[in-house]
């Protein structure tokens with residue numbers, strides 16, 4: 001449900017490799033596309049997904065609500081077509 005890399009080893013390509021393994025697994029399971037949501041205020045994740053070929057196909061306004069009642073953050077809905085092997 002959540003893709004994450006330890007803070008001490010971020011920026012070394014692990015996120016990209018994890019994502020590619022997920023794509024391989026999804027392809028092997030017969031999926032034709034991947035969809036996900038990402039916080040609009042998460043530049044690292046947005047860059048990761050854009051670099052992997054995801055495109056924005058929707059917007060969920062105020063999707064992420066903070067537990068302390070602070071302001072809500074939009075979710076971008078992203079999609080990537082999985083090319084056949």
Ligand SMILES: CC(C)(COP(=O)(O)OP(=O)(O)OC[C@H]1O[C@@H](n2cnc3c(N)ncnc32)[C@H](O)[C@@H]1OP(=O)(O)O)[C@@H](O)C(=O)NCCC(=O)NCCS
Pocket residue numbers: 002003004005006009010011012013014015016017037038039042043044045047048051
């Ligand atoms: C998002 C996350 C998984 C990226 O993992 P990572 O191992 O650091 O990513 P990579 O090193 O593979 O980098 C992938 C791309 O994102 C870019 N990127 C990484 N961190 C970035 C940052 N802080 N700001 C901008 N771009 C960033 C890299 O430059 C790379 O782009 P490139 O292919 O054009 O060079 C990691 O930052 C993380 O675990 N964040 C907290 C959890 C989270 O937000 N998960 C996503 C939930 S939707």
